[in-house]
Amino acid sequence: MQTEILWVAPTLSLVLSYLLGSIPFGVILTRLGGAGDLRTIGSGNIGATNVLRTGRKGLAAATLLLDMAKGAVAVLLVASLFPGNALLAAAGAFIGHCYPVWLRFKGGKGVATLMGIVVALYWPLGLVYAVVWLGLLAGLRISSVAGMTAALSAPFAAALFGRFDLVLLLLALALIVLWKHRENVERLFSGTEPRIGANRKKSG
Numbered sequence: 299m300q301t302e303i304l305w306v307a308p309t310l311s312l313v314l315s316y317l318l319g320s321i322p323f324g325v326i327l328t329r330l331g332g333a334g335d336l337r338t339i340g341s342g343n344i345g346a347t348n349v350l351r352t353g354r355k356g357l358a359a360a361t362l363l364l365d366m367a368k369g370a371v372a373v374l375l376v377a378s379l380f381p382g383n384a385l386l387a388a389a390g391a392f393i394g395h396c397y398p399v400w401l402r403f404k405g406g407k408g409v410a411t412l413m414g415i416v417v418a419l420y421w422p423l424g425l426v427y428a429v430v431w432l433g434l435l436a437g438l439r440i441s442s443v444a445g446m447t448a449a450l451s452a453p454f455a456a457a458l459f460g461r462f463d464l465v466l467l468l469l470a471l472a473l474i475v476l477w478k479h480r481e482n483v484e485r486l487f488s489g490t491e492p493r494i495g496a497n498r499k500k501s502g
Contacts (some may be wrong), residue, residue: 319394
């Protein structure tokens with residue numbers, strides 16, 4: 299009986315964080331905003347970059363912020379309700395976003411949600427993440443490169459800050475981000491990966 303009780307908090311932490319992370323804000327906002335089904339637009343991804351392809355910058359910004367927020371809220375909420383299970387919450391929220399049960403496990407690529415998680419776990423890492431992500435996004439205007447590099451910066455920054463308790467988890471999540479971007483990597487090598495705003499300029 300005591301062993302079963304010990305598993306209650308970790309199990310609830312994973313389930314709660316997964317459910318929070320699996321909320322597909324991009325799909326919900328585009329439907330409510332009259333922009334159609336996001337899964338049939340552009341790349342079909344449910345993240346903010348694809349929402350931007352609808353031409354609705356406000357919806358894209360809202361998706362970005364909400365995807366970040368759900369990662370942070372999951373970690374902070376579980377840390378408050380079930381102390382000592384923050385890392386499980388981080389994993390649960392991230393997996394929920396990337397593989398949501400509501401969308402037949404076809405979710406986003408995790409960059410924004412990972413940032414929210416990183417900020418909640420140790421905010422200085424969030425600053426590094428944001429600088430790398432936004433800096434590369436502004437300089438290269440290639441969303442995939444900025445996102446993947448930012449994700450990879452998290453475990454390295456954690457090691458530099460001495461937060462070795464976070465390194466393995468963040469490395470695992472970063473590798474999932476890379477896996478979710480495998481088609482982008484192929485396009486990068488072939489020179490066909492689009493830049494943000496390129497389609498609008500061509501159509502103009």
